[in-house]
Each structure stands twice: as structure tokens, then as C-alpha cells.
Amino acid sequence: MRLIISPAKKMNVDTDTLAPLGEPALLDDTEILLARMRELSYEEAKKLWGCNESLARQNFERFQTMDLRGNLTPAILSYEGIQYQYMAPAVFEQDMLSWVQEHLRILSGFYGVLKPMDGVTPYRLEMQARLSVGEAKDLYMFWGDRIFREACADGHFESGESISADSGTVILNLASKEYSRCVERYLKKEDRFITCVFGEWSGGKIVQKGTYAKMARGEMVRFLAERQAKEPEEAKAFDRLDYRFDPEQSDESTYVFIRTPALK
Numbered sequence: 001m002r003l004i005i006s007p008a009k010k011m012n013v014d015t016d017t018l019a020p021l022g023e024p025a026l027l028d029d030t031e032i033l034l035a036r037m038r039e040l041s042y043e044e045a046k047k048l049w050g051c052n053e054s055l056a057r058q059n060f061e062r063f064q065t066m067d068l069r070g071n072l073t074p075a076i077l078s079y080e081g082i083q084y085q086y087m088a089p090a091v092f093e094q095d096m097l098s099w100v101q102e103h104l105r106i107l108s109g110f111y112g113v114l115k116p117m118d119g120v121t122p123y124r125l126e127m128q129a130r131l132s133v134g135e136a137k138d139l140y141m142f143w144g145d146r147i148f149r150e151a152c153a154d155g156h157f158e159s160g161e162s163i164s165a166d167s168g169t170v171i172l173n174l175a176s177k178e179y180s181r182c183v184e185r186y187l188k189k190e191d192r193f194i195t196c197v198f199g200e201w202s203g204g205k206i207v208q209k210g211t212y213a214k215m216a217r218g219e220m221v222r223f224l225a226e227r228q229a230k231e232p233e234e235a236k237a238f239d240r241l242d243y244r245f246d247p248e249q250s251d252e253s254t255y256v257f258i259r260t261p262a263l264k
Contacts, residue, residue, distance in 0.1 A: 008081025011122035020119030026112035072119030086218030096225040148186035
């Protein structure tokens with residue numbers, strides 16, 4: 001089983017808590033993107049990012065001085081978004097760190113695919129950014145199926161887990177659509193792709209609220225790491241942040257969790 005999650009825009013440098021265990025598998029492609037970003041003028045980069053002046057200046061300078069192999073932070077500690085705050089990897093026990101290193105993959109517009117302990121440096125480049133690279137008109141075309149292949153690449157799995165060349169890959173999707181499509185569009189018929197939906201009833205339909213969904217995705221990673229989960233069905237027991245699995249709204253490819261806040 002593999003879990004996929006999105007990165008976060010906000011990143012930090014932490015070279016004290018834990019040392020990286022390796023470099024990103026697709027770093028050669030990241031080198032190409034770095035060279036392309038350095039070709040952009042400040043105004044072109046700012047337009048690409050669609051952010052304010054302060055963030056644009058900070059990130060433009062980052063790309064001009066970036067070192068992909070020095071002063072690195074493990075990816076799971078570098079991202080600071082809501083999802084990562086609720087995952088709280090800095091206080092993971094060793095067995096939880098080992099579990100996420102084996103099962104969790106972070107998708108990235110800049111790095112492609114990251115293992116949690118891969119060393120990274122802060123950057124700003126979302127998958128939806130309209131950056132042309134060579135003959136590729138955008139990052140989806142640039143990465144092609146490489147993200148899918150690397151995210152699903154066989155590693156060392158315990159006996160009894162559902163991943164092999166014959167049975168296909170089992171993927172529990174905790175990523176946003178912007179990132180999950182990098183994997184979903186290349187699925188083979190033998191693969192199993194399960195998307196977790198964290199919503200609540202509103203106006204007679206299930207609605208996902210961005211902040212709560214991000215919180216739940218982070219909590220789900222922590223929940224499965226604590227349990228050392230081997231199969232996606234174990235996610236159905238998730239009961240945090242007032243969410244409960246709803247079997248009536250779920251099917252084999254979608255696990256729906258409904259939030260019902262307790263009455264005060």
C-alpha cells in the first residue's frame with residue numbers, strides 16, 4: 001500500500017531535528033526545472049506564482065541561489081501547511097517514521113515524488129503552474145508518467161501487503177486533485193486507487209471544506225502510521241476530528257468520512 005499526499009506552499013529549513021536519509025529519486029529532472037526557473041525574469045516568475053511582492057522576491061532569490069544538495073531538510077519536516085501540522089511528524093516515534101518512509105509519498109511540482117526523509121530545500125512551484133519546459137507546455141506534460149511510476153515503484157514490503165507487479169499497486173489517495181491527477185491518469189486496470197473524502201452534510205449533499213479536509217488528511221497519515229497499517233481497509237476505523245467512515249456513501253474507490261461535530 002502506498003499513500004500519496006500533496007506538498008505545502010510554506011516551507012522551512014530544519015537541519016537539527018533529523019538528518020535526511022537520501023536525495024529525491026527524480027533529482028535530475030529537478031535540475032532541469034531549476035535551470036528553467038533561473039531563465040525567468042522577476043516579473044515572469046511573479047506572474048507564474050501569482051503571489052504578493054514579498055513572497056515573489058523571497059522565492060525569486062531562492063531559485064537564484066538554490067543548492068539542491070546542501071543544507072537540506074527532510075521533506076516531511078520541511079513542509080509547514082495545515083496537513084503537516086496535524087500530521088506532526090516531528091514527534092513521530094521511530095516505528096512511525098519507518099512506516100511513512102516506506103509507505104508515504106509526497107507529490108511535488110518541483111521534485112516530482114519525495115520519500116518523507118528525502119532532503120529538500122524550500123521552493124515555490126505548484127503543479128498547476130503554467131511553466132513551459134522544452135517541448136512540454138506545463139508541468140503535467142513535463143513529468144508525464146514519471147511521478148506515477150516512481151510513486152508506485154516497488155520497495156521492501158512486508159509479506160501479505162497488496163503491491164506487486166502481478167496484483168497491481170494499492171494507492172490510498174490523500175492528495176488534492178491538482179496532484180492526484182499525476183497518478184490517477186496513468187493507472188492500470190490491475191491498480192487499486194482509493195480516494196479519501198472528508199466532508200460534511202450541507203444542503204442535502206456532502207461538501208469538503210478545505211481547512212478541515214487538510215487537517216483530516218494529516219491526521220489520517222498519523223493514524224495509519226500509529227497502527228502500522230498494511231491494508232487500506234484499516235483507514236475505515238479513522239475516528240478523529242469528529243469524522244466517521246460512512247459505508248453508505250462509500251465504495252471500493254472512494255472512502256467517505258463524514259464530520260459530525262459533537263453538540264456543545
